[in-house]
Amino acid sequence: MIYDYTVTTGTGEELKLADYKGKVILVVNTATGCGFTPQYEPIEQLYKDYHEKGLEILDIPCNQFGAQAPGTDEEIHEFCTLHYNTTFPQMKKADVNGENELPLYTYLKSQQGFAGFGEGQQAEFMKGFLQKMDPDYEHNSAIKWNFTKFVVDREGKVVARFEPTADMAAVEECIKSLL
Numbered sequence: 001m002i003y004d005y006t007v008t009t010g011t012g013e014e015l016k017l018a019d020y021k022g023k024v025i026l027v028v029n030t031a032t033g034c035g036f037t038p039q040y041e042p043i044e045q046l047y048k049d050y051h052e053k054g055l056e057i058l059d060i061p062c063n064q065f066g067a068q069a070p071g072t073d074e075e076i077h078e079f080c081t082l083h084y085n086t087t088f089p090q091m092k093k094a095d096v097n098g099e100n101e102l103p104l105y106t107y108l109k110s111q112q113g114f115a116g117f118g119e120g121q122q123a124e125f126m127k128g129f130l131q132k133m134d135p136d137y138e139h140n141s142a143i144k145w146n147f148t149k150f151v152v153d154r155e156g157k158v159v160a161r162f163e164p165t166a167d168m169a170a171v172e173e174c175i176k177s178l179l
Contacts, residue, residue, distance in 0.1 A: 002156045005104040007058060008092040010073040015091070017104070020056050024178045025152040026171070027058040027108060029096045029143060031068035032079045036147040040084035042168040046175060047088040053179045054154065057088040062096050065145050069093060096143045105143065108150045112161035113141035122165045153178045 002025070003018040017025070026046065031037065047057050061076045063069040069076060073092055080086040096105040116138070117123035130137040130144055137144060147164035151174050160174050 002104075002107065002152055002158065005107060007060065007094075007102065007104060010077050010090040010092055012092070015089075021156065022154050023054050023056045024050075024154055024175055025056050025058060026175065027060065027104070027150040027152065029060050029062040029105075029146060029148055030080075030090075031062060031065065031146040032071065032076055033068040034066070034146040036145070036164045037068075039147050039164070039168065040080055040086055042172075044084055044086050044088065046168075046172060047086075050175060050179060051088075055175060055179065059086075059088060059090045060096070060102070061090065061093040062143075062146065063093060064095055064097060064143075068146060096148075108158055108161075109141040109143070111158035112150060114138065114144065114163070115161065117144075117163050117165045120165065126163075126165055151175060151178070 003021055005017045006014050007017070009015050028043065030040070043057065046055065061069045061073070071079065073090070076093065077090050080090065095101045117126045126145065145164050149162040149171055150158055151160040151171070153159050159178070162171050
């Protein structure tokens with residue numbers, strides 16, 4: 001269950017996900033130098049609109065995709081607050097795939113596997129891009145890129161996975177339906 005996991009905040013404190021029982025949680029792996037980085041803006045808007053209604057956001061910076069989060073935790077936080085006025089908490093930079101991945105991500109991927117990038121120009125680009133790196137990318141649950149999002153309901157169930165190409169309006173609708 002998601003409440004069995006902990007993450008480390010950007011300031012080095014342990015955060016028990018059990019503290020979020022009864023909340024809707026959006027978990028997202030982020031990067032400051034990615035084409036999807038502007039998603040910080042709608043993610044911040046979600047936080048502003050729904051935090052008081054029970055939404056928590058776990059922003060977990062990750063440097064595994066194109067080395068697009070090269071800074072320290074402090075530099076990443078400074079970038080996000082300066083450029084996107086983020087107010088939600090950021091966690092310590094971590095891996096989301098591989099032998100050093102956060103145990104939380106092992107669990108999230110076991111609950112919601114990869115279901116495709118959808119349609120559109122960004123989706124087609126990602127399909128072609130990943131096909132070159134991992135011809136079997138469609139058949140494993142690995143995180144494919146920055147800004148993959150998981151939504152957890154108030155009971156701790158991982159109910160949805162949204163790839164970075166997903167429309168943020170769909171993410172919002174999912175969250176709203178759970179609040």
